[in-house]
Amino acid sequence: MNKAFIKIISFVSVISALMCLVGLGWVLKDQWTEAKTISPPKQATEAPEMTTNHQLQIAALGDSLTRGTGDPEGKGYVGYLIDGLEKKANKKFLLTNSAIKGQTSKQLLSQIKQTEIQRQIKQADFILLTIGGNDLFQGIVKSS
Structure with a gap:
């Protein structure tokens, strides 16, 4: 093979590896620093009044996926x-x-025991829940 081609492939490989390491460092920093300082959730956002008697209520519980962390608009899947x-x-x-x-x-499980959370769940027509990603991630970090 041509030596110039091998140098180009090597250069691209090193740059790709560095980008992966930077991304991994960013995720680990986020998990280790901000995840330990759990802040209370934001207040509920009220939707405009409906024309019917019953406004459908959705209670969302869980982790960053449900919160919308990382989404540029902050909406997340919810x-x-x-x-x-x-x-x-x-x-x-x-x-x-x-x-x-x-x-x-x-x-x-501790959060669900709170009176306000129980009230929200009882009033909800739909409950959205995503949990477990941080449990898996902590297991990987502890085993390393």
């Missing part, structure tokens, strides 16, 4: 799901997103 439901049903929904970035299953 926000996009509600947008789609509102368009299809031609109704507005009331969302209470109590998800917490970095939350584990054990922390979610």
